Amino acid sequence: MTEPRLVPGSVDALLFDLGRVVIDVDFFKAVACWAEHAGCAPADIVDRFVVDETYHHHERGTIDDPAFFASLRATLGIAITDAQFLEGW
Numbered sequence: 049m050t051e052p053r054l055v056p057g058s059v060d061a062l063l064f065d066l067g068r069v070v071i072d073v074d075f076f077k078a079v080a081c082w083a084e085h086a087g088c089a090p091a092d093i094v095d096r097f098v099v100d101e102t103y104h105h106h107e108r109g110t111i112d113d114p115a116f117f118a119s120l121r122a123t124l125g126i127a128i129t130d131a132q133f134l135e136g137w
Contacts, residue, residue, distance in 0.1 A: 081136035086126035096124045
């Protein structure tokens with residue numbers, strides 16, 4: 049059995065950013081970063097990006113980053129690493 053990631057007393061505070069109140073991700077800066085790593089035009093990525101079930105699962109935390117990034121690689125048709133996706137975010 050695996051140990052829970054959060055245990056009582058392990059954190060001082062939790063921050064939930066609902067509706068881009070605290071953290072504002074610039075989607076176009078993220079896409080530009082990904083496109084540079086992938087060697088394509090940002091417009092290519094924007095044209096292929098979709099908010100699908102996998103996106104919603106990631107937003108709800110029911111899939112982890114590696115699963116989401118694997119889905120993005122397939123959807124966007126790019127071959128970049130998880131670290132490169134994170135750099136864009």
